[in-house]
Amino acid sequence: MQRIPRYLQLAAELREEILKGDFAGGRQFPTETVLCRKYDVSRYTIREALRRLEAEGLIQRRRGSGTTVQPAAARGGALHQPLSNVGELLQYAQGSEVVYxxxxxxxxxxxxxxxxxxxxxxxxxxxxxxxxxxxxxxxxxxxxxxxxxxxxxxxxxxxxxxxxxxxxxxxxxxxxxxxxxxxxxxxxxxxxxxxxxxxxxxxxxxxxxxxxxxxxxxxxxxxxxxxxxxxxxxxxxxxxxx
Missing domain, CATH: 3.40.1410.10 (Chorismate lyase-like)
Incomplete structure (x- = not known):
């Protein structure tokens, strides 16, 4: 089975927290240092995960002022599906449930x-x-x-x-x-x-x-x-x- 890179797994975890409303819109997102310590991953992994969340419009990163959650993302309630590879197709359903x-x-x-x-x-x-x-x-x-x-x-x-x-x-x-x-x-x-x-x-x-x-x-x-x-x-x- 295809192995999912750690940065995609982390992006999915953070995406789920954002869409559940765990982070208020406009407020400061945890720093890279905090995230590295919390998830026990490298700074590269954190940056790749954040880069994907930014491309999806969930967060905004500005040099010198940190990262904030976009207000619309913080409201949650929608299924936000990224796609750049098969690994992300495997991850998008996290945070939701279905029985076939x-x-x-x-x-x-x-x-x-x-x-x-x-x-x-x-x-x-x-x-x-x-x-x-x-x-x-x-x-x-x-x-x-x-x-x-x-x-x-x-x-x-x-x-x-x-x-x-x-x-x-x-x-x-x-x-x-x-x-x-x-x-x-x-x-x-x-x-x-x-x-x-x-x-x-x-x-x-x-x-x-x-x-x-x-x-x-x-x-x-x-x-x-x-x-x-x-x-x-x-x-x-x-x-x-x-």
């Missing part, structure tokens, strides 16, 4: 297959789950996940309450992720999505369609997630090559 339910086994639904240019032949096992920050909090995502029959018995061994499914498949099936593609589209919530997300029918939602490929270019997992417009933030940072 098996929906059946058969061909990929036509409304999903029609959106894909790659072959989707064969049988797929479907799961569905609604993600929340905790308890009675409003839903932040409704996700349908599909696993191809090439994964064999590994699909039956998935822990449906573990929060993420694809992070388990690498180990259970011995499959490696070669690449991940995603398509993001703003749509109006249909009756089923509106009911799952507890929003009005026709409300704006973001649909994120992800395909997970093995190194041979075969799709082994597909996920379709719908997020309420006011409970989701998406951030991406790009390192510019010299």
């Amino acid at each position: 339910e098996r929906q059946g086994h058969g061909p990929l639904p036509g409304e999903v297959a029609v959106q894909l240019a790659d072959p989707t032949d064969g049988e797929w096992t479907a799961f569905r789950g609604v993600r929340r920050h905790a308890g009675d909090a409003p839903p932040i995502a409704a996700t349908d996940a599909y696993f191809h029959e090439m994964l064999g018995d590994a699909v039956e061994a998935l822990d449906l309450g573990a929060g993420t499914l694809f992070s388990q498949i690498e180990q259970l099936a011995g499959v490696q992720i070669g690449k991940v593609t995603q398509d993001i589209q703003a749509i109006a919530a249909d009756p089923a999505i509106a009911a799952a997300l507890e929003v009005d029918e026709g409300s704006p939602v973001l649909r994120i369609l992800r395909c997970y490929f093995d190194p041979k270019g075969r799709i082994f997992e597909i996920s379709v997630s719908h997020h309420p417009g006011d409970r989701f933030a998406y951030a991406m940072h790009i390192d510019v090559e010299a």
